[in-house]
Amino acid sequence: MLLALLTATLAQATCGACSAEGRAYQVYAAEARAASAEDHPENAYLFAADVHEELATISGERPGVVRPFRVGTSGADRPIWALRLVDPAVPARGTLLVFANIHALEWVPTEVAVAFALDFAAAPIPGVEIVLIPSLNVDGRALVEEDLRAGRNVYRRGNAARVDLNRDFAVNRESRAIWKALIPGRYVVSPAPLSQPESRALDALADAERFDAAVSLHAFGGFFYSPWAGRWERPADHAEFGRLGGLMQNAMVNHPYRPRQLSRWGFVFRGLGMELDHLYGSYGTYAFLVETTRSGVETLADLGSNFRIYNPRDPGPHAREGVRYLRALATEVASGRVQARGAP
């Protein structure tokens, strides 16, 4: 407790140039650090305290470039933090939303998000304003942390209420696919549109900011997925999605992911109520769902670990690739050529 108080006071003292919310974030990160052991299982990965320590550090060092703010509160009352990343010397010609870790066990996405924030802080891209949420499903992530510390191997996808946030959005919740009657398990959806505080926080942010482009970072698969996820038809902007997906693909060095419309992942598959359809269908945002990595399985034994299936032993190469494709998309948005034009 005394340690937490001391670190919090120190954090406050070291960021004179930060905004009030920036200072609140410094305090939050310092308290999280004091409450959490630095040594933990899966030490190649950032636990929540490590995430906030990294991000609070760059926000303290570059308060004009990295501006933390709260986008909402989780079902279990945890703050959901975001960073606004800008080059303050240049007016923004476009806006980009990057968010990660909608699925509890998918941690590579957070590694990508943090790496991109660090990269941007070191070398800001002029002309783009980015909102970055390192973890949207903060409660699900916290439960996975507890599992890892206790040596438990639990499959977790949803939030604290066990709702899959990836099926909790408002657009394309119904499917007319004839396969629905045959394979109902492929067509699951949450109890009601925007039923969870985490998805409502994301929607409120998207509604207020009307981002030109967005990326939801998941694992695993190796695709740049575009809308529609819940309908077989091509969207009106299919060609532009292909162009932007191609830009990200070309920015990668090793085994580049391919762009694809998500509903065409498999003939009988439809992703209902998904975040990319919601952002595109509600706000005209060029929204992608990126399946980072091609799974973490390297040995037969890995198949028995829920964490490992999603998260390779070393997230480093995947984080570096993530920086490349996110930088490519952000640079294109900064050109002003990518403009959300309202609901299609």
Ligand SMILES: [Zn+2]
């Ligand atoms: Zn996922």
